[in-house]
Amino acid sequence: MAVDPRQIVAAFLTFSMFALLANMIKEDHFTPTNNVKLPGPPDVQYEKITIPEPRFATLPKESTGPWAEDDVQVEPCWTRPAPKEVEQSGFVTFSLTHxxxxxxxxxxxxxxxxxxLGATLVLPDIRGTKPGDKRDFDEVYNVEKFVKSLDGVIKVTKDQPAEVAAGKIAVVRVPNRVTEDHISEHIEPVLRMKGNxxxxxxxxxxxMRKAEEKKDVDSVACLAMFSALQLEPELQEVVDLMVERLRTLSRKSGGKFIAxxxxxxxxxxxxxxxxxDSGRKSCFNAQEVGVFLxxxxxxxxxxxxxxxxSWHFSLDALKEIFPKTYTKGNIIPIDQKQKFLSSGTVELEKILDxxxxxxxxxxxxxxxxxFYANVVGKRIASGRTQVLVPSEVxxxxxxxxxxxxxxISKKNHLAHSCFC
Incomplete structure (x- = not known):
């Protein structure tokens, strides 16, 4: 029986089309993007995520966008404070809150x-928003790093002294970014009178704007904010795993993601x-953020x-614009969900965020x-300066x-007086 040449051509074209499609699937799903690491050891498990299909069929490729490269790594500008020649007795206690x-x-x-004051700083506890919700400092932050960073600058004791625990201690309200003049006038007399x-x-x-003139206390504040305070290792590992998870989900954008x-x-x-007062909105909802981006x-x-x-229906508008939008529950390791998301406290969630x-x-x-102001400070310290403030475009x-x-653009953040 004679074979129609057109059937042979059609069969060849069909075979070629399937071969091309198979190659596209292979490239899209199995070729890793440069610089994107798999999140953590192989035994770490996450909630299953279905990657949404694009609205239009396109050849797989790395997407573009207004991503900026990180700045050159900055260096500390501050000079490490020298040990004080004269020290007073007395202890300073406080709690970390909010x-x-x-x-x-x-x-x-x-x-x-x-x-x-030349006083000894007592390691703080951490208070939650609910009565009785209290954690030790080492449950969140790295104690050894904290003490070592401040060695020679101030004395730090890990345990509350007996005379502090037993006695009635004077409480002093301190304005954020306290000045030497304020300490001299309002705090030092109380220490001399009460002892603690x-x-x-x-x-x-x-x-959080930097002062026009640098003062002696600036180097102390820089050291405390950007060197001494670091997460304890296990908590830092959870943050790192979540960041790596987000980078893996961002394969088509070179591992880059937006928070x-x-x-x-x-x-x-x-x-x-x-x-x-300038006519700008103070806050932006999910749809407004999506339209802006x-x-x-x-x-x-x-x-x-x-x-x-956790997911709220008002976030659906953002997910319509950017289908790969996630909250903590999607990307945290499964074995960490109970500790961070089901414990009835938001403090650990805030740490992750x-x-x-x-x-x-x-x-x-x-x-x-x-939150915005101090996140920017941390980002300046690490050279990550792409901070985009929403607006009605x-x-x-x-x-x-x-x-x-x-x-960032005016370099007027407090962190700019700490890093060059």
């Missing part, structure tokens, strides 16, 4: 006060309603991490405040560079 964005400032103020102090830091305003500080409960508060050039397959504790936002390739503060040719945080 979350990691407050801890950094509270640590800096306590170290500055103890240094000025308990500090409570308050925040008259969120002021967005967006918490629905905060958006609903009065402070997030209305506008600032799309307009400045991020592609729909961009991976986004949200600080929101703060340090993931500090390590992401891009940080977007949908909410202004101390009207221009079709908007550039991500137009929305860089003024902390």
């Amino acid at each position: 979350g990691p964005e407050y801890h950094i400032s509270q640590i800096a103020d306590a170290v500055v006060v103890a240094r000025y 102090l308990r500090l409570v830091t308050y925040f008259p305003s969120v002021n 967005v500080d967006l918490r629905v409960d905060v958006l609903e508060k009065k402070a997030c309603q209305g506008r600032t 799309r307009k400045i050039g991020f592609q729909e397959d961009t991976t986004i991490y949200l600080t929101q504790s 703060f340090y993931i936002c500090s390590q992401s390739d891009v940080f977007v503060p949908a909410i202004s405040g101390l 009207s221009s079709s040719s908007a550039s991500a560079a137009d929305f860089i945080s003024s902390y």
Whole structure:
């Protein structure tokens, strides 16, 4: 029986098409992207994630976007304070409260006060938002690193002295970024009279801009904020595993991902309603963040991490624009979920959020405040300066560079007085 040549050609074309399709699937799913590491050891398990299909069939390729390279690694500008020649007796105690964005400032103020007074700093405990919710310092932070970093600058004791525990201790309110004049006038007389102090830091305003003139206490504050305070190793490992998980999910963007500080409960508060004196919105919801990121050039397959504790229906608008949008529950190792997400406390969740936002390739503060300000400080210290502040974008040719945080573009953050 004669064979129609057209059938032979059709069969050849069909075979070629399937071969090409198989090659595309192989390239898309099994060829690793450069510089993207698998998250942690092989026995680490995560929640199963289904990667959403693109809306249009396209050849697999690495997506583009307004990603910026990290800055050259910065170096500390501060000079390590010399040991004090004269030291007073007495102890300074305090607690860390409200979350990691407050801890950094509270640590800096306590170290500055103890240094000025020549007193011994008692290692703080960590208080949660609920009564009786208390943790030891070493459950969150690296004690040995803290003590070693401050060696020769101040004395630190890990245990509360008996005379402090037994006696009634004087409580002194301290404004954030306390000055030497304030210590001399309002705190030193109390120490001389009472012998021991308990500090409570308050925040008259969120002021993280660097001072016009450098002062002696600046080097002490820099040391406390950016060298002494580090996560304890096991907690740091969980953060690292989550970051690596996000990078693996971001294969098409070279392992780069965006972290967005967006918490629905905060958006609903009065402070997030209305506008600032300059007419700018104070906070941005999920849809507004999604539209902003799309307009400045991020592609729909961009991976986004949200600080929101668990999924909320209002986040669906962002997921419509960027399908690869995740919260902690999606990316935390399964064996860590109970400890971090089901313990009834938000303090550990805040720790994860703060340090993931500090390590992401891009940080977007949908909410202004101390979390934003102190995350920026950590990012400046590590050279990660792509911080994009949301805005209502009207221009079709908007550039991500137009929305860089003024902390970065004007180099007016406190951290710029600590790093060169």
